[in-house]
Structures are given as structure tokens and as C-alpha cells.
Amino acid sequence: MDIDLYERDFFAWTEEQAALLRAGNVSALDLEHLAEEIESLGSSQRSELRRRLARLLRHLLKYQCQPEHRSRSWATAIRVQRDELAGVLNDSPSLRPTVPAVIPNAYRLGRDWALDETGLFALPEECPWTAEQVLSQDFLPD
Numbered sequence: 001m002d003i004d005l006y007e008r009d010f011f012a013w014t015e016e017q018a019a020l021l022r023a024g025n026v027s028a029l030d031l032e033h034l035a036e037e038i039e040s041l042g043s044s045q046r047s048e049l050r051r052r053l054a055r056l057l058r059h060l061l062k063y064q065c066q067p068e069h070r071s072r073s074w075a076t077a078i079r080v081q082r083d084e085l086a087g088v089l090n091d092s093p094s095l096r097p098t099v100p101a102v103i104p105n106a107y108r109l110g111r112d113w114a115l116d117e118t119g120l121f122a123l124p125e126e127c128p129w130t131a132e133q134v135l136s137q138d139f140l141p142d
Contacts, residue, residue, distance in 0.1 A: 006033045045092045050106045052088055053099070056081035056134065057110030057127065058117070064128075064141035065120055075140065082137055100131040 006013045013030070014037075020028050059078045063070060089096050107127035114123060133139045 006030060045088065045095060046098070046102070048088050049085070049092075049095050049098070050102050050109070052081060052085040053102060053106035053134070054109040054113065056085060057103075057107050058113040060129065060134070060141055061111060061114040061123055062118060065114075065123060066118060078140065079137065082135065085135070099135065103127050103131055103134065 005016060013033070017029060017034060020026075056078065059074065059081060063074050063078065089099075104127065111123050111125075114120070127134075129139070129141065
């Protein structure tokens with residue numbers, strides 16, 4: 001095993017580690033870097049959840065605060081983001097209980113995006129919807 005391979009060629013390192021795992025050659029694995037990469041995968045899933053929620057919340061805010069601009073494409077954008085979010089939650093069901101805790105951070109990000117896009121100044125400081133409403137395919141804000 002080439003210890004420096006991780007630093008020199010990450011892709012080649014992943015291929016080598018996968019081959020060692022498949023061969024059952026656990027003693028030759030780069031365990032420290034493998035542990036780091038597995039943790040990183042979990043962090044990536046949490047980040048993806050936050051990004052998807054932020055995009056959805058941005059669209060919900062725009063839909064609520066600009067009723068004169070509502071269109072089928074806005075409702076479609078909301079549905080697409082919910083579908084993408086459902087995919088993340090289906091791939092990692094253990095993330096579902098974390099949604100309420102992630103919403104405040106995602107809302108701040110989505111609110112900032114909505115402020116930039118709309119020029120509005122009076123968007124709610126805190127998320128006005130429950131996690132259930134945010135995730136519900138049937139919910140659209142008034």
C-alpha cells in the first residue's frame with residue numbers, strides 16, 4: 001500500500017482502498033483516511049439537506065411575499081425542490097428527524113437569497129412554517 005497515494009492522487013487512492021476492502025485485506029487499508037472520508041460523506045449529506053432546504057425556503061418566501069408574481073413555474077420550482085429534498089431524505093432516512101433543527105440555518109440562507117432576488121426588505125426574520133409544512137407536497141403559503 002502506498003501511504004502517500006491519498007495526498008498525490010485521491011481517485012487512485014479510493015480505487016486502491018475499494019479493491020483492498022473487496023479482497024478482505026483489512027490490514028492493508030488506510031484506516032485513518034478511510035474514517036475521515038466516511039465522516040466527510042455524512043457531513044456532505046447534512047450539507048446537502050441544508051442546501052436543499054434553503055432553496056425550498058427561498059421559493060416559499062418568494063411565493064408568499066410576491067403573490068402578484070406567482071406562476072406555474074414558481075409552484076413547479078417548489079415541487080422540484082421538495083422532490084429533491086425527498087430524495088436526500090430517502091437516501092438517508094436518519095436525517096429526517098434533524099430537519100426541524102436544520103431549518104433555522106437553512107431559512108437564514110434562503111431568506112438572504114430571496115432578499116437578493118426580490119429586493120424586498122420585509123421578509124420574516126424566522127421561518128414562519130413548521131417542518132411538516134415545509135416538507136408537505138400539498139402546502140403552499142398564502
